[in-house]
Amino acid sequence: MPAKIKIxxxxxxxxxxxxxxxxxxxxxxxxYPASPRAVTSNVAGALTSRAAGQIAMVGLxxxxxxxxxxxxxxxxxLNALQLHGSESPERVAQLRARFGKPVWKALPVASxxxxxxxxxxxxxxxxxxxxxxxxxxxxxxGMGLAFDWSLLAGYRGALPWGxxxxxxxxxxxxxxxxxxxxxxxxxxxxxxxxxxxxxxxxTNFAFAVRLA
Ligand SMILES: O=C(O)c1ccccc1N[C@@H]1O[C@H](COP(=O)(O)O)[C@@H](O)[C@H]1O
Numbered sequence: 261m262p263a264k265i266k267i268x269x270x271x272x273x274x275x276x277x278x279x280x281x282x283x284x285x286x287x288x289x290x291x292y293p294a295s296p297r298a299v300t301s302n303v304a305g306a307l308t309s310r311a312a313g314q315i316a317m318v319g320l321x322x323x324x325x326x327x328x329x330x331x332x333x334x335x336x337x338l339n340a341l342q343l344h345g346s347e348s349p350e351r352v353a354q355l356r357a358r359f360g361k362p363v364w365k366a367l368p369v370a371s372x373x374x375x376x377x378x379x380x381x382x383x384x385x386x387x388x389x390x391x392x393x394x395x396x397x398x399x400x401x402g403m404g405l406a407f408d409w410s411l412l413a414g415y416r417g418a419l420p421w422g423x424x425x426x427x428x429x430x431x432x433x434x435x436x437x438x439x440x441x442x443x444x445x446x447x448x449x450x451x452x453x454x455x456x457x458x459x460x461x462x463t464n465f466a467f468a469v470r471l472a
Pocket of ligand 1: 268269288290292295296297320322344389391399400401402403404405424425426427445446447448449
């Protein structure tokens with residue numbers, strides 16, 4: 261069974277269409293104003309309408325207030341929420357109960373103890389996404405940074421999980437081989453510049469995952 265694929269940071273119809281054509285499983289929309297991939301409510305609504313019935317849409321939030329998530333859910337048809345900030349297990353459980361959507365919790369990883377933090381989210385999150393820790397003051401994701409994949413070798417957790425951080429068409433097969441990741445997520449690895457998706461790279465990423 262090939263790893264599931266999420267292409268994050270979609271902000272144009274062309275990138276969405278390429279993601280659907282590549283048979284990715286999820287497309288991500290970034291609701292974080294500091295990101296070069298941030299979408300407005302109008303754009304998010306148009307993209308989720310275009311995607312309807314073809315791919316699951318994941319909304320990405322960073323330490324967002326309830327009102328920000330509520331507004332996004334009114335504007336756009338989101339199938340899941342990805343929380344990419346420092347949300348606690350209690351906050352994740354609260355948002356999951358309030359909005360009734362599956363919640364993916366991203367955890368920044370630089371050491372084995374970071375991986376072990378996933379256990380605290382059992383019963384709160386639906387999926388754990390391991391991503392690289394980014395430098396202080398930088399975006400908490402979308403930086404093209406990978407972490408030491410050997411930290412996930414043989415990983416077995418209570419929750420479904422995925423791998424993110426610096427994945428691109430040339431390294432994703434090795435990442436899957438070394439970690440056994442059942443889901444892979446990429447953003448900057450399929451771009452020609454920050455926030456500019458490259459349709460060939462999206463196609464090649466999906467191809468590499470299926471070959472892995
Ligand atoms: O993509 C962003 O701009 C972003 C902003 C804030 C938090 C997370 C963000 N992206 C997510 O980060 C990981 C890794 O991205 P990359 O492949 O290394 O560029 C991925 O889950 C993105 O969805």
